[in-house]
Amino acid sequence: MSTQKPVRQEFGTVEENALRIDEDKAEQLIDALNTDLAATEVLYHQLRKHHWTVHGAEYRDLHLFYQEAYEDASEGADHIAERVQALGGVPVSRPADFQERSPVEPEPEDIYEVRTMMKNDEEMYGDIIERVRDHVELAENLGDYATSELLREQLEDLEEYAHEIEHFLAEDSLTKW
Incomplete structure (x- = not known):
């Protein structure tokens, strides 16, 4: 027995939005944001896996x-998905679609040595940082400064974590090799 109700908005469509960003521009932004959303979800699951499986002295x-x-x-x-909605689009939401749409590939389900895990994360x-930078520029060029600002904030967080991983991977350590 199906419990599905009539569809209010199909994925891939763009509705008029209260932000007054025209449909053509909104479509480009939604496509970019859905790519970033998919990449972020793939990253989330890899980080979660590493949280569960990390081991060793640290x-x-x-x-x-x-x-x-x-x-x-x-x-x-969450912020990216909400922006997609605000622009009149539908955020990508199915796990299979995250992986298909994502520009980054998750590592296999195996458990790796910690240094390898962290290099994979780095x-x-x-x-993702490179892609988000491109999308900041796209949003700026299309005159959507709010999306640009949202992506700049995302970029700041991404860069901070990448830099932190760089510290964890430093050769100078108190633990023996």
Whole structure:
């Protein structure tokens, strides 16, 4: 028995919005934001996996780091999805669609040595950072300064976590190799 109700708005469509951003511009912004949303969700799940599976001498610090990072990723995804809605679009929301639409590839489900996990995270953050920078520029060029500001805030958080991972991966350590 199906419990689905009539669709109010189909995915991929753009409705008129109260922000007064014309449909053509909104469509471009929604597409970019949905890509960022998908990438953020893929990042969230990889960070969550690492939170569950981290081990070793720095377990506690890394466990807490990963929890903060995945919580911030989740909050960022929420802000992006809400902006898509405000622009008159439908945010990507199905797990399979996140992975399909995402420009970043999650690592396999295996458990890796901590340094490998962190290098994988550093690479994913870097790829997302590059994409978000492009989307900041797109939003600016289309005159959507609120989306640009939202993405700048996301970019600031992404860069902070990438830099923090860089510190964790530093060669100088109190633990033996």
